[in-house]
Amino acid sequence: MEETDLKYFNVILRKYNQGLASAEEIEFLEKYYKLFDEKEGFLDLQQLETQEAIKNEIKNKVDENIDFLVKKRSLSIFNNPYFKYIAAASVLLILSVGSYLAFKTPVYEVVSKINDFAPGVNKATLELANGTKILLDTAVKGMIANLDGIKVYKNAAGEIEYKINSISSTDKVGFNTITTPNGGQYQVVLHDGSKIWLNAGSSLKYPTAFRDNDRTVTITGEAYLEVAKNKQMPFRVISGNQTIEVLGTHFNVNAYDDEVAIKTTLLEGAVKVLTDKASTIIAPGEQTYFNNSNGSLQKKAVDVEQEVAWKNGLFSFKGDDVKAIMRQISRWYNVEIEYTGPITDEKFYGQISRNSKLSEIFAILELNNLHFKSNGRKITVSN
Known part of the structure; x- marks a missing residue:
């Protein structure tokens, strides 16, 4: 203590x-x-x-x-x-x-009756430009692909890393895609040195090499990015109906399809967020909130540690409702969530390690009059 x-x-x-x-x-x-x-x-x-x-x-x-x-x-x-x-x-x-x-064992009777599930792990699939798919969690460390002179390595830290000796304007550049399933996460180092962490249920599509003064990637789900600085070649992230423009910075983008908004949170540097209707520049400690339903774009000050807690191994709740919490749990533990009866709309505060077993999470939530039943990977939540 x-x-x-x-x-x-x-x-x-x-x-x-x-x-x-x-x-x-x-x-x-x-x-x-x-x-x-x-x-x-x-x-x-x-x-x-x-x-x-x-x-x-x-x-x-x-x-x-x-x-x-x-x-x-x-x-x-x-x-x-x-x-x-x-x-x-x-x-x-x-x-x-x-x-x-x-909480080494389930505390409450109802929790002991659920099927327990382990937390997510480093797991992803890499699809090369030629269509070849590689399971990254089982791939051995070292070079795992060499396509058109572009070498892909799984480094000692388990990250995917790209190395290119040289590339001309006439060389062919394809697109690779890394996809994490629910229950998985992964880290990528692009050939310009930019680092990207993918949360569960996310994807990153990117060119195998950047050229023509353009560094553009496409992200679904959630990712944290540390972009290598290059004033001559801005970095762009396309996520849903918005584009983020940066020169070199650290930021998080949450763009899951089942969330009501795309949230872009800046930790360092400066970024410009653009949509069809508006654009805005945010400073460190600020976040843009792009409403998927009406297309509005707003910005506000936020707790950045809260927004990137997932990257640091935590669930962090600060005024979240039950369904928002369950969406995170669903992705990380690869379970399906359904509800029976009215569910409380009260707000929750606190932090839980993402290394916890699912029964440990439920034992905590049980203290708030929530109840859980399981049928395979389907979890039913009720008051």
């Missing part, structure tokens, strides 16, 4: 001891108490002495108030706005993002 986490956790515990804790805070601690008894190996071995003291203090106080009636609803750990300042402790502890709750 981080020192900051422990500080905030103790704030709740102190309020509990003084009889000042809210019903939600009491229920949060009592859920902890329940987990201590139900889960073998619940405590991390690190800082065990400190955590054991916390465990005993909670258990002692709960035992003293065993008949205390608590409001009978699950603690909305994510969706209660009062908890945003406690996130460093209560939320992040329960979400096990590098802290001390690991």
Whole structure:
């Protein structure tokens, strides 16, 4: 447990001891108490002495108030706005993002009944200009293709990398496409040095070599790009009905077909976003929001760490509703999501490691009165 986490956790515990804790805070601690008894190996071995003291203090106080009636609803750990300042402790502890709750086994009965699924991995298919397809996750490291003098390597880091000795204006240049399935992600280094990370369910179409002062690629789904600077050859990204123009910069583009908008978020440099109706230039920390239904283009300041959390191995929710969360889960765990009955429209906050098993994600969401059933890879969500 981080020192900051422990500080905030103790704030709740102190309020509990003084009889000042809210019903939600009491229920949060009592859920902890329940987990201590139900889960073998619940405590991390690190800082065990400190955590054991916390465990005993909670258990002692709960035992003293065993008949205390608590409001009978699950603690909305994510969706209660009062908890945003406690996130460093209560939320992040329960979400096990590098802290001390690991959720090594399903906690709740309904979760234990679902078919568990592992998180996504580095997996993609490379289609060469001649139509040859290569499964990148199983390809051996080293050169995997040599077409028209353009060599394709799988480097030591597992990335796809292009190397070209020289190319003239008369040499043939084809297009390659890398596609990640649901449950996959991949990284590409283009021959100009630009690096591209593809999220699950995404694709990148690009020329095997850039020439004629043009660097244009097409992206579906979501990608993070670190574009090599070249003032004489601007870099363009086509995603849906918008085009992004850059000279050299770091940015993220989210252009999934099942999302209501295309979002372009800038971390470094400057980009220009163009559509049929409008264009705008954004600065670092800003995002454009292109509405797919009406074609409007807006920009706003955003938390860039939130927008690129996926690249850093996290699900990060900041006011997301259930269906937005489930779309991310569907892509990363390669499962189909359906809903029964009315679904809460409350907003969720917090972070979860993308290395978690699906049962661990559901164990967390169960705390918010959501329920899950599975039939093969189909997951049914209900309140």
